[in-house]
Amino acid sequence: MKIIEFLSKLVAAINAEIAGTPIVELANIATLNDGDEFLSSKSSIILSIVNIEEDKILKNQTLYKNYIPESDTIAKYRNPAQNLILSLLFTSYNIKQSDYTTGIEKLEVVIRYLQNNRVFYWQPPNNNLLIDEPKGDHEKLIFEIVSLKIDQLNQMWSYLGSKYMPSVLYQVRMIPI
Template identity: 35%
Template sequence: MIYETLVCITEEINNNFKRNLQTNEEKVILSGIMNQDGSVAIQGENKIVVTLLNVEKDTIGKGATGAAAGVTMPNTAAAVNINLYVLFSAYFSSGNYPEALRFISFVVAYFQSKNVFTRANTPGMDKRIGKLIVEMESPGADKLNNIWTTLGAKYMPSVVYKVRMLSFDDSIIKEYRPGVSDATGNMGTV
């Protein structure tokens, strides 16, 4: 459900940009910033890149599902609630820095106007996701430096959000889709 959550948020922001900026181009992409070999993972420029930074167990929301919600599941462990820390960074060409700042501002404005996602206000949201709450995080300069160092990239204008309350149990495991390789054995995407 991590993938489905991040794809949903990426699509929602893209749709918002298309409506409000009258653009047909996908300006928001879900991607890592750097490949394992140190090369840039992002295809193209002038994009907002959505990158998962961390997955955290939510101990405050404990008991929000299962028996506390009136549901009993014999012989199964209680669902675990998690939070996602997501980086939205502006990967724009060096001569386009003002535009990078504008697009980071657009992301902040978007989440200011819509910080709760439900199936009622987000029709494309996976039916297994009940509700997502998006909150801005404010990492200090030291943490921000650690984030960019860990990612192996140079700093870009960015903002970090915490996406709360994904609930996991073993019912999310439905299928495995192995990567597709070409004739030379190189892995590609489906």
């Protein structure tokens, strides 16, 4: 799975739920400033990756031997897939102060969408992001909301180098690379 493909399809899925202008854009919230003109919407939700970590629970897998045809006499080994946990931050980014309440409403739409669709399936051959469990090979992606304490929230926005903005943090589990 390619992370950028997954995030792009997630943004498209969320935006498809909303009538009118797309609200979610993929950008690095840490590099945005008040004068940024590259965003297509001046009152949008910015999706940023704030952390990528290894899933320690699934790490203890041993090397396994691939099945090889009987005609081949060489044993081949392959490392198991590495499972990652992505921390995704959805932030209400508004250039105009008057759009503050609109941004919170859009953030609520994202939260509602991910509350109703906590599990996604990534189907490798055509790289589709599906809500309903497909038949055949697929990877399961589980969204979990992360509740940060005030001091943790302060630390996160501090290392992002920005002032606090209304936001919600999700962890996405089971992303094999």
